[in-house]
Amino acid sequence: MKRLAVFLSIIICLILSVGCTGANSPSSLTLVCPDGAPAISAYALKDTKVNVTVYPSASATASIQKDIRNKSADVAILPVNLASKLCASGADYKMIGVLTHGNLYGVGKNVLDENGLKGKTVGVIQLNAVPGYTVKLMLEKMGLQYVENKEEKNADNVYLYQIPADATAVKTALDTSKADVCIVAQPMCDRLISAFSLIKSIDVQSLYGYFPQAVAVVKTSVLENRKSEVNEMIASLSGCDYTALNATELVNWINLHVADGEVSSLAPQALTVSALEGSNIRFSPAQNEKSAVLNYLTQLKRFDTELGTVAIAVGDTFFWSGV
Amino acid sequence: MKNRGTYLTKTVFSVIFIAITLVVWQIVALIVNDDFAVPSLLSVGADMLKIFYVPSFSIAYFSTLLRAFIGFALSFITGVLLAVVAKKFAFIKGLCVPLVSVIRLIPTMAIASLLCITLSPSVASVAVCFTVVMPYVYSSAQAMLESVGDELLEMAKVYGVPHGRVLSGIYLPTVKKPLVELLGTAFSFALKITVSSEVVTGALKSMGGLINTAQNVYLSPSLVVAVTVWVVVTGLFAELITHLVATLLDKRRRA
Numbered sequence: 001m002k003r004l005a006v007f008l009s010i011i012i013c014l015i016l017s018v019g020c021t022g023a024n025s026p027s028s029l030t031l032v033c034p035d036g037a038p039a040i041s042a043y044a045l046k047d048t049k050v051n052v053t054v055y056p057s058a059s060a061t062a063s064i065q066k067d068i069r070n071k072s073a074d075v076a077i078l079p080v081n082l083a084s085k086l087c088a089s090g091a092d093y094k095m096i097g098v099l100t101h102g103n104l105y106g107v108g109k110n111v112l113d114e115n116g117l118k119g120k121t122v123g124v125i126q127l128n129a130v131p132g133y134t135v136k137l138m139l140e141k142m143g144l145q146y147v148e149n150k151e152e153k154n155a156d157n158v159y160l161y162q163i164p165a166d167a168t169a170v171k172t173a174l175d176t177s178k179a180d181v182c183i184v185a186q187p188m189c190d191r192l193i194s195a196f197s198l199i200k201s202i203d204v205q206s207l208y209g210y211f212p213q214a215v216a217v218v219k220t221s222v223l224e225n226r227k228s229e230v231n232e233m234i235a236s237l238s239g240c241d242y243t244a245l246n247a248t249e250l251v252n253w254i255n256l257h258v259a260d261g262e263v264s265s266l267a268p269q270a271l272t273v274s275a276l277e278g279s280n281i282r283f284s285p286a287q288n289e290k291s292a293v294l295n296y297l298t299q300l301k302r303f304d305t306e307l308g309t310v311a312i313a314v315g316d317t318f319f320w321s322g323v
Numbered sequence: 324m325k326n327r328g329t330y331l332t333k334t335v336f337s338v339i340f341i342a343i344t345l346v347v348w349q350i351v352a353l354i355v356n357d358d359f360a361v362p363s364l365l366s367v368g369a370d371m372l373k374i375f376y377v378p379s380f381s382i383a384y385f386s387t388l389l390r391a392f393i394g395f396a397l398s399f400i401t402g403v404l405l406a407v408v409a410k411k412f413a414f415i416k417g418l419c420v421p422l423v424s425v426i427r428l429i430p431t432m433a434i435a436s437l438l439c440i441t442l443s444p445s446v447a448s449v450a451v452c453f454t455v456v457m458p459y460v461y462s463s464a465q466a467m468l469e470s471v472g473d474e475l476l477e478m479a480k481v482y483g484v485p486h487g488r489v490l491s492g493i494y495l496p497t498v499k500k501p502l503v504e505l506l507g508t509a510f511s512f513a514l515k516i517t518v519s520s521e522v523v524t525g526a527l528k529s530m531g532g533l534i535n536t537a538q539n540v541y542l543s544p545s546l547v548v549a550v551t552v553w554v555v556v557t558g559l560f561a562e563l564i565t566h567l568v569a570t571l572l573d574k575r576r577r578a
Contacts, residue, residue: 061539069359085542128527128536148527162444162525169440176441306377307533308541 029222029229032067033077034060035264037186038214039254040271041077041099041281044240050075050233052257057165057265068093074222075233079130080215080293081300081311090317093217096234098289100214101280103186104131106202107193109174112181117144117202119155123163123170123179130213133303133310135160135183138208171196187266187275194272205280211296212289213280223320230322237283247271286319293319362545370549380533384553387517387530390445394452395513399506401453402460409461410468419461427458431516435523444526451520456513463505467498496576500569507565511558518554530554 028049033042039054055063061082067073068086077099078086087093106122117139124132127148139146145157153159163173163182170192173179181201184192192198205211216237223230247268254264286293293314300311345364352363374380409416434454438447471494479489521531530550537546 061542065359065542069357081540082542128532129540162527164436164439164525166436166440172440305379307374307379308537308543308546310540 029074029226029233030072031075031077032064032073033214034064035254035258036266037100037103037279037281038077039257039264039266040242040245040250040276040279041214041237041283042257043245043250043253044236044242044283045233046253048232048236049229054254054258054264056258056262063259068217071219074219075216077214077216080212080296081130083215083217084297084312084314084318085309087217088312088314088318090315090319091220093219094223094320095215095286095293095318096218096223096230096320096322097237097286098212098215098284098293099237099281101282101284102134102205102208102211102213103189103279104134104183104204105186105189105200105278106181106183106204107170107174107189107198108179108181108201109198110180110201111199112201116142117158117181119157120180121153121159121161121178123173123182124160125163125165125182125184127160127162130300131183131185132160132162133300134204134208134211136303137299138204141208167192167195171198174198186278186280187270187272190272190275190278191267191270210292212293215286215289215293216283218320223322227322234283234285240283242279242281243273243276245271245276287321290319359542359544362548366545367548367552370543370545371552374546374549374553379528383529383533386445386526386528387514387521387554388557390448390521390526390529391452391510391514391517394449394456394517395510397449397453398456398460398513399509402457402509403464403502405461406464406468409465423458423461426454429454431455431519432523435520439524444521444524444529447524448517448520448526448529448531451524452513452516455516456509459512460505460509463509464502467501467505468494471497499576500573503565503569503572507562510561510565514554514558514561 028051031042031045031050031052033039033052033054035054035057042052042054045052064073064076064078064082065086068076071092076083076093080098083093083095087095112120122135124135126132127135136146139158146160147153147157148160150159150161161179163169163179165184165188167188170182170184170188173182174196183202183204189200193200218230247270250271251264251266251268254266258264297311297313301309301313303310348361349364352358352361355361358366405415405419409419431451431454435447435451438450442450475493476489479493484492518529518531518534520526521529522534524531525535526532530553533550534547537543537550
């Protein structure tokens with residue numbers, strides 16, 4: 001009986017000690033983000049106590065949505081329209097800043113002439129999501145009409161179609177002249193250019209103008225009660241020079257944090273200085289980005305349909321003023 | 324009279340099954356009390372009605388239906404022809420065994436991912452549908468042909484019955500009903516595979532595309548379920564129609 005009591009005591013002590021020293025101890029903040037540029041932005045927190053989870057792109061929206069609704073994540077990095085839909089009221093989460101500032105580029109085989117995109121076929125990753133909506137806004141700003149039905153394509157408009165976010169698919173589309181230009185995100189853009197001798201023919205950010213792509217939101221209770229940790233996190237994000245990262249270390253770190261033992265889609269050879277520069281990753285506080293966010297969300301709302309909304313108009317309470 | 328009783332029993336069981344499913348669904352929705360985890364019957368029903376009147380839904384619905392039909396038609400014709408040829412020539416049958424097995428074993432999503440590199444999402448969805456449904460049709464058709472009595476065929480051969488008479492007098496009466504039923508099950512299977520591959524290949528004007536957008540842009544699980552229920556209802560309708568036709572054929576044969 002005595003032996004049994006000692007044995008049970010040891011087991012309980014072991015369980016308690018594992019519980020106390022585990023990565024998910026109550027003292028560490030939890031951050032969730034999708035793979036890609038947002039995961040690169042989270043690398044700035046590698047020396048902090050923040051517990052980072054990177055979700056593979058395919059499941060990221062559903063996983064982050066679940067974490068925010070359950071309030072199981074203290075911090076989340078997510079596309080701005082998704083943030084507006086999940087945290088519009090600012091009651092549970094507030095936006096603390098913008099982390100990625102547009103990373104969409106067009107790659108092709110030829111330099112575009114003075115007529116630019118008129119009469120061209122453009123492949124776009126995620127045509128029915130933020131990248132596609134931004135390309136459409138860019139074309140409207142350039143005074144170009146776009147169509148999504150091949151039959152309506154003519155010499156005066158731009159035909160848009162969806163391409164998979166896959167290097168081989170982009171190369172095949174350009175090789176077979178299925179597309180004149182393909183709009184992809186960094187760092188895939190530079191990878192395509194270096195691997196297949198393609199040309200960067202469009203900078204969506206230059207043609208459309210600046211837009212906030214991924215933002216960081218933090219739980220309101222954390223902002224109120226754990227100010228020092230939030231400040232430490234913001235200091236790390238603000239102080240990081242994302243263009244001077246060691247690509248191998250970066251990818252190894254991200255791989256350690258991908259959910260369910262998966263690996264990141266990022267490859268060290270793709271993360272050149274140019275690719276990291278083009279990813280436009282830097283922390284910019286919410287108050288500085290307020291008008292840009294409001295303007296971009298208003299533009300995105302034009303793509304709302306009878307079936308659903310792309311973005312939701314947010315008020316002042318959405319933005320955190322403490323930074 | 325006995326047949327009428329059987330059909331009535333089947334219908335009653337189907338209605339009971341649907342009612343139980345709906346009740347369990349609503350109970351789970353009430354317990355979870357989170358429309359994002361388990362959408363309630365009310366919100367799904369509302370979305371089903373709402374999307375019915377939206378033009379983009381009609382375009383997506385009929386585009387998917389067309390892709391599914393093309394995939395189904397190609398699969399059905401190829402599968403049945405292959406089964407007939409395999410029945411006639413043992414050599415072809417021998418070749419078909421590994422071919423169909425390999426096609427059946429290739430992961431659907433891998434085919435979809437590979438095909439959408441070179442083909443448009445629409446064509447890729449049809450091709451994926453074909454690779455999955457054709458082996459199913461072939462196996463079913465082969466089993467039907469095998470069920471035709473060898474003694475009867477032997478007798479026809481001995482008495483020199485013409486091929487046309489063998490086909491109409493021996494094969495057709497045996498395979499008519501299961502073949503018509505196979506039309507329904509193969510079509511609903513084709514529809515299911517087409518929608519799944521549309522999700523993977525990113526076909527925009529499609530039910531799969533709607534599911535993608537509802538899930539990742541509109542963040543509306545009830546819309547995802549509503550679109551899915553429309554797919555299920557369409558598949559069930561196709562199966563019901565072919566079942567009725569098969570039953571009628573059976574009745575006529577017995578009369």
